[in-house]
Amino acid sequence: MDRLVEIEIKDLAFDGKAVGHLDGKVVFLNAGLPGERVEARILKQKKRFNTAKVIRILTPSPERSEPRCQHFGVCGGCAWQDLAYERQLEHKQRQVVGCLEHLGGFENPPVEPIVPCRPEFGYRNKMEFSFHVDSDADYGFRLGLHERGRWDRIFDIETCHLPSARVNRIVHAVREYVRTADLPVYDVNEHTGYMRFLVFREAFATGELLVNVVTNTGPWSDRDGLIAAICSVDPNVTTIVHNENGQKSNVAFGEQETVLYGPGYVEEGLLGQRFRIRANSFFQTNGVQTSTLYETLFATVEMQPSDRLLDLYCGTGTIGLLAASRVASVIGVEEVEPAIVAARENAALNAIDNARFVRGDCRAYLREQAPSDGPFSVVVTDPPRAGMHPRVVQRLIEYAPERIGYVSCNPSTFARDARQFVDAGYALERVVPVDMFPHTKHIEVVARFIRN
Numbered sequence: 238m239d240r241l242v243e244i245e246i247k248d249l250a251f252d253g254k255a256v257g258h259l260d261g262k263v264v265f266l267n268a269g270l271p272g273e274r275v276e277a278r279i280l281k282q283k284k285r286f287n288t289a290k291v292i293r294i295l296t297p298s299p300e301r302s303e304p305r306c307q308h309f310g311v312c313g314g315c316a317w318q319d320l321a322y323e324r325q326l327e328h329k330q331r332q333v334v335g336c337l338e339h340l341g342g343f344e345n346p347p348v349e350p351i352v353p354c355r356p357e358f359g360y361r362n363k364m365e366f367s368f369h370v371d372s373d374a375d376y377g378f379r380l381g382l383h384e385r386g387r388w389d390r391i392f393d394i395e396t397c398h399l400p401s402a403r404v405n406r407i408v409h410a411v412r413e414y415v416r417t418a419d420l421p422v423y424d425v426n427e428h429t430g431y432m433r434f435l436v437f438r439e440a441f442a443t444g445e446l447l448v449n450v451v452t453n454t455g456p457w458s459d460r461d462g463l464i465a466a467i468c469s470v471d472p473n474v475t476t477i478v479h480n481e482n483g484q485k486s487n488v489a490f491g492e493q494e495t496v497l498y499g500p501g502y503v504e505e506g507l508l509g510q511r512f513r514i515r516a517n518s519f520f521q522t523n524g525v526q527t528s529t530l531y532e533t534l535f536a537t538v539e540m541q542p543s544d545r546l547l548d549l550y551c552g553t554g555t556i557g558l559l560a561a562s563r564v565a566s567v568i569g570v571e572e573v574e575p576a577i578v579a580a581r582e583n584a585a586l587n588a589i590d591n592a593r594f595v596r597g598d599c600r601a602y603l604r605e606q607a608p609s610d611g612p613f614s615v616v617v618t619d620p621p622r623a624g625m626h627p628r629v630v631q632r633l634i635e636y637a638p639e640r641i642g643y644v645s646c647n648p649s650t651f652a653r654d655a656r657q658f659v660d661a662g663y664a665l666e667r668v669v670p671v672d673m674f675p676h677t678k679h680i681e682v683v684a685r686f687i688r689n
């Protein structure tokens with residue numbers, strides 16, 4: 238289909254796509270800002286909407302700002318970098334309100350002004366770069382990020398402005414090292430080759446940096462060469478680890494980890510506590526805004542010294558551990574074993590003895606163990622993007638905690654779950670969007686429910 242049309246962009250959709258109208262139907266476009274007229278090619282015509290690709294912008298919006306990044310447009314990250322940051326914030330704010338109104342059925346939802354992230358670059362403490370076989374590339378491979386909309390194409394990163402400059406320097410050094418050592422790069426189609434990913438975890442408060450080299454199965458044979466290559470550009474790297482992943486699924490996760498240099502972890506400082514972060518442990522990925530997110534949560538939930546806190550989907554226990562000194566006791570629940578091990582390790586590291594961590598599925602925990610562990614006066618829940626299962630929400634409602642703090646990385650599933658809490662007699666009292674991901678479509682929300 239090759240139909241060229243002119244469309245005026247009216248809005249940005251929740252997934253970051255631009256929205257316009259044509260022949261009485263909604264059109265979702267890959268680019269464009271509200272107020273702009275664009276020439277676009279219709280790609281798909283569905284019953285209720287069309288999709289289109291922008292060919293050129295006919296009248297640019299005054300909101301368009303010069304993207305800082307040379308890879309903008311090619312790179313799959315930072316799709317909103319050409320929209321002034323203040324406008325990005327306005328769109329995110331509107332989307333949270335829109336989800337609560339349209340998906341949650343709330344009239345005038347109590348959404349407070351979004352908390353911006355400052356600075357809006359250099360905030361990422363975790364980055365994953367992929368190795369990719371490419372006969373068009375100078376050395377027959379690339380090391381970088383995914384092209385926009387392409388899971389099967391990687392471009393060579395020169396500079397990424399989301400992590401620190403240290404990370405960029407090491408990417409260049411490792412690319413050069415792999416080239417001179419002639420290490421075979423993993424081929425995602427053939428499942429042959431060795432080098433798969435280069436992952437970074439940086440602790441902003443302490444300046445510690447972990448470098449994780451993920452390969453196909455097989456030991457790392459040139460430990461000294463890799464350490465020399467990395468430390469020649471950053472002598473302050475804290476630790477280097479090697480993870481082996483023989484699975485076909487293309488994820489930067491190791492089944493077998495070997496520490497090549499340093500202790501195998503970095504320590505981050507957050508609101509007066511220390512947290513050990515390893516290559517495969519979950520930790521909020523915005524190194525400048527995480528303390529704001531948690532402080533917003535604590536200010537929103539208003540914990541009391543007599544509270545018994547249940548921290549659902551607790552990951553490495555960060556929320557429960559930071560709350561431990563404000564409440565009488567904490568129980569954290571999380572299904573991933575290494576995260577629970579890290580939570581216990583972090584509790585010991587901070588000499589916290591009123592927090593306990595349970596490994597298991599939240600639903601099973603609420604059904605089987607919560608009756609003997611409870612009652613809980615306050616519950617914090619921080620589920621993955623899919624939100625909470627309706628039965629988990631139902632179980633939680635049956636325990637009738639006075640206050641529920643909800644941290645969400647997906648306003649649409651949050652709106653759905655919020656409706657269920659409210660229909661069961663809770664009041665949605667506060668919703669605070671916190672921008673954890675500038676220049677991307679992602680939105681984080683902190684909310685408080687009170688039992689009526």
Ligand SMILES: C[S@@+](CC[C@H](N)C(=O)[O-])C[C@H]1O[C@@H](n2cnc3c(N)ncnc32)[C@H](O)[C@@H]1O
Nearest residue numbers: 550551552555571572573597598599619620621
């Ligand atoms: C958004 S993270 C929460 C992280 C944590 N609260 C923090 O601030 O660092 C969601 C966590 O839920 C866990 N998870 C997902 N489904 C789960 C389930 N059904 N039961 C228990 N934990 C689950 C994931 O492993 C992940 O660690």
